[in-house]
Amino acid sequence: MKSRHLVAFSLGIAAFALVPTLATAVEGTTRLFPAISSEAARLSIHGAADLEAMAPLIRDFQEMAPDIAIEYSDYVTNDLHQKASAACEQNTPLGDLWLSSSLDQLVSLANNGCASAYNSSETAQVPKWANWRDEVFGFTFEPAVFVYNMRYVPAGDVPRTRAELADLLRRRLDYYERRVGTYDIRTSGVGYLLAFSDARQATATYGRLLESMSRADVKVSCCTGSILQEIASGRLYLAYNMIGSYSYAAAKANPDLKVVIPRDYTLILSRGVLIPKTSQRPDLARRFLDYLLSKRGQDVARRKAFFFAEKGDIPEGVDGPPTLGELSFVQPIRIGPALLAAQDEAQRRRFIDDWSHSMLSQPASSP
The missing domain is CATH 3.40.190.10 (Periplasmic binding protein-like II)
Structure with missing residues (x-):
């Protein structure tokens, strides 16, 4: 069940706290x-x-x-x-x-x-x-940012912190269900690094956000470009933890796209x-x-x-x-030895498994 997975993930991230065009690149x-x-x-x-x-x-x-x-x-x-x-x-x-x-x-x-x-x-x-x-x-x-399509996200809904994003997805689940994007940390190295850093930065807040995104049946992708294209098309309304440089380039090309620097904390790559x-x-x-x-x-x-x-x-x-x-x-x-923990194979596997259970395994309609 989701609650059990979320508890497992919260324990996991607590442990970590202690110890493209915007097209997808083709290899080579x-x-x-x-x-x-x-x-x-x-x-x-x-x-x-x-x-x-x-x-x-x-x-x-x-x-x-x-x-x-x-x-x-x-x-x-x-x-x-x-x-x-x-x-x-x-x-x-x-x-x-x-x-x-x-x-x-x-x-x-x-x-x-x-x-x-x-x-x-x-x-x-x-x-x-x-x-x-x-x-x-x-x-x-480069900041990690929120990106949204102003045609679909009203001004009063625009989140500026992770807590506001989590609250928005709970409050308007019927509207934002299957309309939120983020990285698939199983396939995206930068997505994994940002999630790992989030978990160390704010365990409780991030765990709550993951639960809200899970309920909203978040759509995950390997690459910034594919997510930004989905937002531009209106198939997604907003995205979390996007790389700021690519997001701003997309916004320059499409005035419907807007970039938000989160105010609770902003990770810088x-x-x-x-x-x-x-x-x-x-x-x-x-x-x-x-x-x-x-x-x-x-x-x-x-x-x-x-x-x-x-x-x-x-x-x-x-x-x-x-x-x-x-x-x-x-x-x-x-940039330093603390990042080696993110690449420890056993910890990396455990982190990705717990994230997958929390984010992807539970239908959005579950209580």
Whole structure:
């Protein structure tokens, strides 16, 4: 029964507290950005970051390095992690640079000896919470947000905290049933990381929200893009824990979509990057990494790619405070050894099993 599953899940998360277009990426889909002038070298990037978000950064880097061609291979997070783990174990090349929003997976790879350390004047400027052992660096500042379609969610219904979202789904279950979306943490690495972080941040509140979403028969998906497309079409009305950069890009393209920064607490992802030990062109990887961390790269990321930044105003039209960097309710997910707990296989399996029982196993009509 749901109550029994919810109790089990609440106990599980209490234990953890103690110890794309927006299309789905196809594994290994690769695009070549030809050198602006005669090609002298080629950099290979394997990333779980939508091509549309990375393209402005790649093109701007090539303005500075016109003789470098760049191959960008786009993955979903779990697929990249599996490929990278296998390449590391077999000591075979898989590109020169790895990018992912699943920070726990990158930290796990680095902990397993898959990364090359790098120091420069640019890496020295990275905040301590976004730099682990000079091997994994965060280069973005992206909030996890609520997204809704204003055609279907009245102004009085718009939630701004998790408690308000849980109350809304209880109060108007008949209206929002099967109209709410979130990540399927069984298939989404970033979805799993956000759920894991939620569970550690606010056990009671998150458990109550899960129960409400279960009653509303929440629809789950691997990828931000597919959920945002469902909201744009009106098949879903709102979504929970979406990546802010992709959500804002969708809202810019469709004025019916609105983005809300939660006010109880806001998880911040810093999309991570590492240089694999098997890189064939570590010199080019270091140049691109320095560019991502540079003032120029950060400015392009804020204006054209990922839209949010630790310093500066939030994007126009986002429902939230004027800035994010100094607010007490902003909770960056620290890149560091604490994330290894998220990748412990036994704990990960238990967490996903408990989440699945709480969210997916019970019909919405059950008492």
